[in-house]
Amino acid sequence: MAATYDPNNIFARILRGEIPCRKVFENEHALAFNDINPQTPTHILVIPKGAYVDMDDFTAKASDAEVAGLFKAVGEVARQAGVVENGYRTLSNCGRDAHQEVPHLHIHIFAGRDLGGMIGRAK
Incomplete structure (x- = not known):
């Protein structure tokens, strides 16, 4: 069963301006x-500006414009950060087994060093 959206999660509070952040990019979505x-x-x-728990919730409920806006933002942020040439990794944890810590969809962009291989093989 999917988690319920908590409107007081840290990212919702950042979006409302209650908690500061070091913003690097913003678009409509x-x-x-x-x-x-x-x-x-x-x-x-x-992060999307809409109230979505995780990738499953987002892809099931978000508008086409929201989906495009979020993924265009990921690409633009990577380009602006100057990490495209050497490479970067995106990650979005979804649910308990993935250890999602905040119940608001968020995509990590990791870069700036060799990130190694993928996760270990299944047992």
Whole structure:
């Protein structure tokens, strides 16, 4: 069963201006900002402005314009951050087994060093 959207999650509060962020990009449907606990030299979060729990919720309920706006934002942020040439990784955790920490869809952009291979093989 999917999680319920919590309107008081940290990203909802950032969107409402209750918590500051270091914004790097914004369009009609998305906001991007530097992660407060970066895991790589470049670690940016891109979030939709709508109230979506995770990728499943977003792809089931978001309008075509919202979907396009979010994914265009990811590409634009990567280009503006100058990480396209050497490469970057995007990640969006969805649900319990993926260890999603905030119940608002967010896409991580990791870059700035060799990120290694994918996750380990299934057992």
